[in-house]
Amino acid sequence: MRLKIILIRHGQTKDEKLLTDKFIPIARNIAKYISLEKNSNNIHFLSSPLDRCVESINMIISEVNKLLNTEYKNNTDIALIRWEKEEESREDSYKRGLCYRKQIKKIKKPLIVLVSHSSMLPKLTYGLVNRKIKYEKFKKNIKDNEKLEHEYISVVNFDKNFKYNFEC
Numbered sequence: 001m002r003l004k005i006i007l008i009r010h011g012q013t014k015d016e017k018l019l020t021d022k023f024i025p026i027a028r029n030i031a032k033y034i035s036l037e038k039n040s041n042n043i044h045f046l047s048s049p050l051d052r053c054v055e056s057i058n059m060i061i062s063e064v065n066k067l068l069n070t071e072y073k074n075n076t077d078i079a080l081i082r083w084e085k086e087e088e089s090r091e092d093s094y095k096r097g098l099c100y101r102k103q104i105k106k107i108k109k110p111l112i113v114l115v116s117h118s119s120m121l122p123k124l125t126y127g128l129v130n131r132k133i134k135y136e137k138f139k140k141n142i143k144d145n146e147k148l149e150h151e152y153i154s155v156v157n158f159d160k161n162f163k164y165n166f167e168c
Contacts (some may be wrong), residue, residue: 003112011059031135045060045078048117098126118148152167
C-alpha cells in the first residue's frame, strides 16, 4: 500500500486561541486539496491534542465531510504535542518527531492528514521521508527557518519524497 501524509501547521492564533474566522477559508482550500487526492475515500485524520490543532483539523474535516459526503472524525495523539522546554529537552522532541514514523506505519490507511505544531513538523516530516536523504539536503528543501508556516502544508510520500511548506 502506498502511503501519503499531508502535514499541516494549525491556523494562526492570538493568545493561544485559534483565529477561527480567519481559518474558515483556509480550511475550505485544504479540504478541496484533500478531496482531490486519489485515496480521499480512505483517510485517517490525526492531530495534537492542543485546542488550536483540534479546532484546525475539525474545521478541515467538516469541509472534507461536506465535499465527500463522509463522516470522518479526528484522532488525537499526545505524541504530536508541541515541544515545551520545561517538559523535555529539544533533542528528545527531535527524537519524538523522528520516531513517529513507527506510529504512522501502524495506521492502515493510504492517506493520513496530520495537524501539529511548528516545533514538531520539520522532524516529523524528515522522519517520514526516505532515510537515504541526508538531513542537510532535507534542510535545504524546507526553507531557512525550518518552520512550517501557519496553515501551510507539506506532503510526504512515505519513504519516498516530499514537498514542503506550500499554500493550498
